[in-house]
Amino acid sequence: MASAVATPAATATATADTTGLLVAAVRAGRTAEVVALLDGMTDAQRRAAFPELKAVRQELRTARWSADSRRAHPALHAAGAACQTGAAAVANWLAAVDMRWSQASPAVLLHVLGDRDRGWLADVAHRLAQRPAASNVSYELMAGLVRLSGCPVPTTEAYVQGWLTHVGGDWQRGGTVCDRLRRDPHLAELVAALFRTEGVGTQLGWLSGDGPESWTSALARLTGEGVLDRRSVVDACVARLLRGGAPAELRVFLRLLKDLALTREEERRRAADWTALASDAMPTVASHAQSVLGALALAGELSPRRLAQVTEAVLFRTEKKLVRAQLVLLGKVLTKNRSAAGELLPAAARAFGHEDSDAQERALKLVERHVGKVTAAEVREELAGAAEQLIPALRARAVRTLGATPPDSVPVAHEEVLPPPPQPVRLAPAPAAAVEVAEEISALLASGSDVAVFERALDGLVRHAHLDRDALLEALEPVVARRWWAEGEPRHGHRSDDFFARRHELFDDARAFDLLLATLYGKVRTDTLHRVVHDGLTNSGCAHNSLARPFEARVWEVAHRLRTDPQPFLLATPTWGTGLLEPGELVDRLDAYRRAGARVSAVDFGQALLRVRRDNRPAALAAAERAAALGTEEGERLARRLLTERAAPSVTRRTADTRILVELGEVPDLRAEEFPAALRLLGRPVNPDSDHWYCSHWSGAMRPHWFALLPERPELVAARLLRDVSEAAVHDQQGTAAAVLPHLADADGEAGEAVHLSVAYGLGARHAEDRLAAVDALLVLAARGRLEAGRLGADLGQLVRRGAVKPARLADAVRTAAATGANATVWAVLRQVLPVLLADLSTGGATTSSARGLGELLAVAAECAERTGEQGSLPHLSGVADRRGTSRLVTQARRLREALAAAPAAA
Incomplete structure (x- = not known):
């Protein structure tokens, strides 16, 4: 036992x-x-x-x-x-x-x-x-487990990407990539997975480049040797190109397709695929498909009907190179096969409506050259009808050569189409229940917010902390449980208390609510809150400091009051989503504070004074009388504010490298001692040369809140952000213009030098989404009557001349604006841009960058002049139009001169 x-x-x-x-x-x-x-x-x-x-x-x-x-x-x-x-x-x-x-x-x-x-x-x-590929699971571990178990090989993203790196990495010394692939027992399954896995093409590109030892060469060699099934590889490669994706990725698969060297039979069998690629694929892939179809057509292995289908699709594209190549191909086919004219010429006539007038002219020449081969009367009628889409000069020629209908003798007056001015959105009342406040804060922390959502949630938090703090804390428990400062784990080596004590910056609205919630739950010391509120915030020295500090100071002040003396509600909560506060509402709030005996917070009230509407003089005067009658210091300050006219700062244009920036003088009415120190920063002079080299305000989420600081004075905000916006054109930075320009256009104040320069830089931005944001801003400003087209055009002319804005990008932007129906607005801008550039060209002072793309700008200007019926002369235009040759620059200069000299044409 x-x-x-x-x-x-x-x-x-x-x-x-x-x-x-x-x-x-x-x-x-x-x-x-x-x-x-x-x-x-x-x-x-x-x-x-x-x-x-x-x-x-x-x-x-x-x-x-x-x-x-x-x-x-x-x-x-x-x-x-x-x-x-x-x-x-x-x-x-x-x-x-x-x-x-x-x-x-x-x-x-x-x-x-x-x-x-x-x-x-x-x-x-x-x-x-x-697991996701980002989980960093070792490929050697996964492959070893597959080997030990004898199971089928996984073909997931993580496994395939790990396999690529393992086989193609420089540390592999056992022969070439081709040798290593040949020895792989799972080669067929993993190669098939390559074409199904997103991101593989980019990885293949940087792993081994495009030399003889590249992945694409190795796969083509193994396919040629019969190690891989050729038909399967070719079909998978073509299918991958049809699926589309990132250009860098598709270029690798296109390289593989070329390395496979398809036979004529293999190309002919996939004619439908080439048609789809030529229609919709990215330009490089479409060009290859177009060349394959062209070879088939010239060899007589592509029917005229199929070639016509391809042509209609390609001529619908905007890429001039593809359109030109297709028209050249049609000319070659029609020279060899006269009987195809009846099917191919109507397809070629699709280019009569192309946005590029050169494409229209090439198509017209092609039709004129071969129209004699057409015997069917209905085809000739179709060609004559299509000619009505031509620009006026070409349409007049088509009347003679194709029998097209002449333009109306009485032109249709141009009707400018602008978007309806944006309607302001009134903030909804603060949430009535603590649970609703918690839900809104949870959504804000998860996905960010705009000014309206932030301000409503902030006011709701303050109100319920004053009404029933315990109920609010209970409702916020699920929200707080997921925050980093509530988990007990340090962040960046500091506990939440230390973190907020050391870092006062609130980089986004989520960080602002983290501070407020941590304060409610006792995670921030009272002496930290007291020190920040009474000693002020650190000056970062950058241009954004004047915008960031007022927002941060108000949030810190709210946190301090949550701990020491909760406010019944906030005074500065705006009436409208732009940040504007109606004066009558502010008077009502001050009266409620007076009756409740509540203490007014300095920054909150100062922010309310900056937001209060002053441009509606009758409402401002009525509110000033009521405010003075309150008999409080704050009422007197509000009355003075409403009765005082704004003082405009001095404005000086400054040049820095290729840029034009704005320097503002001090704003006296914002520097008054009655404002807290953080708010007085908004009246500080703006010097574009004084920016500190380091800036922590990288988050675009804060910019809407900066515009809401001074909702009637966007110029003061735009001047401080102008250098940021200029980066979109000068250094190809992405996203800044798109984040700033919509707020500039929606603001209620006057658009001055900084606003117009911001729009100018946006129109010349590298990235399409930034240019589109600038186009929207241009149209909204025009619709609201706040666009000075002459000023914007003069700015653009100087920026193009200095090399800050590229004409080709500007042409793309203004073409987009004109396509919405704003032809007169675009022409009013371009008539100021073009003389500057044409003068440089005529005197030999034009740089290569400013001359390149000038033909595109002239094309947009000519189209706008034709549609609006503008007449007159444009300085220095004739000097370019009288040049010899048929370059795009010269032909578009002649087109514009003819449009300005002719009677107004039909829209």
């Missing part, structure tokens, strides 16, 4: 000793010792050790980047995987975020897991392969 009782006790003691040794070895980072211990442990001993290993992991999480943590993690990674039995649990452990950057080697993991059942190993392999 004694021995029977002693055996379990001895076993437990041995297990405890083994667990202690294992944990000690893990903490010391002795991976070899850990492996030796694991080899000698039974399954039961391993399972018994896991809780201790889990506790070590939890402990190391609190100091993830410490030396002890980095030392222990590889050994912990291996031990934790070996001491669990479930495949899902092991996969989760191996791919855990906290293990990601300090893992055990694949060889060690395969050793400690290799004695498991083959089905279990296959389960782990496929679970790991299902």
Whole structure:
């Protein structure tokens, strides 16, 4: 009996000793010792050790980047995987975020897991392969598990991308890429997966380039050798191109297709695919498909009907190179096959409506050259009808050559089409229940907000903290539980209290609510709040400081009042989504404060004064009388504010490298001592040369709130953001113009130098979305009567001349604006731009950058002049129009001169 009782006790003691040794070895980072211990442990001993290993992991999480943590993690990674039995649990452990950057080697993991059942190993392999590629799961580990288990190879994104890197990496010294692929037992399955996996093309491109040892060359060679099925590879490659995607990715698959060197039969069999690619694919792919179809057509292996279908699709595209190539191809085919004219010429006439007048002229020449081969009267009538889409000069020619209908003798008056001015959106009342406040804050923290959402949630938080703090805290519990400062884990090495004490910046609206919620839950010390509110915020020295500090000061002040003396509601909550506050509403709020005996917060009231509407003089005068009657200091200040005229700062244009920027003088009415120090920054002079080299205001989420600081004075905000917006054109920065320009256009104040320069830079931006935002701003300003087209045109002329704006980008932007129906507005801008550039061209002073794309600008101007019936002369235009040759610049200059000299044409 004694021995029977002693055996379990001895076993437990041995297990405890083994667990202690294992944990000690893990903490010391002795991976070899850990492996030796694991080899000698039974399954039961391993399972018994896991809780201790889990506790070590939890402990190391609190100091993830410490030396002890980095030392222990590889050994912990291996031990934790070996001491669990479930495949899902092991996969989760191996791919855990906290293990990601300090893992055990694949060889060690395969050793400690290799004695498991083959089905279990296959389960782990496929679970790991299902993880996102960003999980950093080792390909060698996954491949080793596949090898040990004998399971089918996974073809997931993580596995395929890992395979690519493993085979194509420079560290692989066992022959060429082709040699390594040839030895792979799963080559066919993984190559097939290449064409289904997003992002693979880009990875292939940077892994091995496009030389003879590239991936595409290797795959083509293996296909030629019969190692890979040729038809399957070709079909998969064409299908991948048809699916579309990022240009960098598609270029790699196009290179592979060219390396495969398709035979004429293979090309003919896929004629429908080439047609689809020529119609819709990116230009490089479409050009290749077009060349294949052209070769088939010239060889007589493509029917005229199919060629006509291709032509109609290609001529619908905007790329001039593709359109020109298609028209050239039609000319060659019609020269060889007269009988095809009846089907091909109507297709060519589709170009009569193309936005490019050169394409229209080429198509007209082609039709004129071959129309004699057409015998059917209905085809001739179709061509004559299509000619009505031609520009006036070409249509007049088509009347003579094709029998087209002459233009109406009485032209249709041009009707300018502008978007309806945006209607202001009134803020909804603050949420009535604490649960609603919590829901709105949760949504804001998850996905950001605009001014209206932020201000409504902020006012709701303040109101309910004053009404029933306990109910608010209870409603916010689910929201707070997910915030980093509530989890107890430090961020960037600091607890939440230290973090807010050290970093006062509120980079976005989520950070602002983190401060407020942390204050409500006692995670920020009162002395920290007091110090920031009374000592002020740190001056960062950058141009954004004057905009960021007022917003941050108000949020910090709200946090301080939440802790010390909750306000009944906020005074500065705007009436409208732009930030504008109606004066009558502010008087009502001050009266409510007076009756409740509530203390007014300095920054909140100062912000209210900056937001209050003053341009409606009757309403302002009536509100000023009511405010003065309140008998309070704040009422007197509001009355003075409403009765005082705005003082405009001095404005000076400054040039810096290729840019034109704006320097503003001090704004006296914003520098008054009655404003808190943070708000007085808004009246500080703006000097574009004084920006500090370092700037932490990188988040575009804050810019809408900056415009809401001064809703009637967008010029003061635009001057401080002008350098940022100019980066969109000068240095091809993406997103800044799109984030700023809509707010400038929606603002209620006057559009001055800085606003017009901002729109000018946006029209010349590198990226299409920024140019589109600038076009929208241009049209909205015009619709609201705040666009000075002459000023904008003069600015654009100087910016193009200096090289800050490229004419081709500007042409694309103004063409988009004209396409909406704003032809007169665009012409009013271009008539100021073009003389500057034409003068430089005529005197030989034009730079290459300013001359390139000038023909495109002239084409847009000519179209606008034709549609609006504008007449007159344009300085220096004749000097270009009288040049010899048929370049686009010269032909469009002649077209514009003719349009300005002719009677107004039909729209």
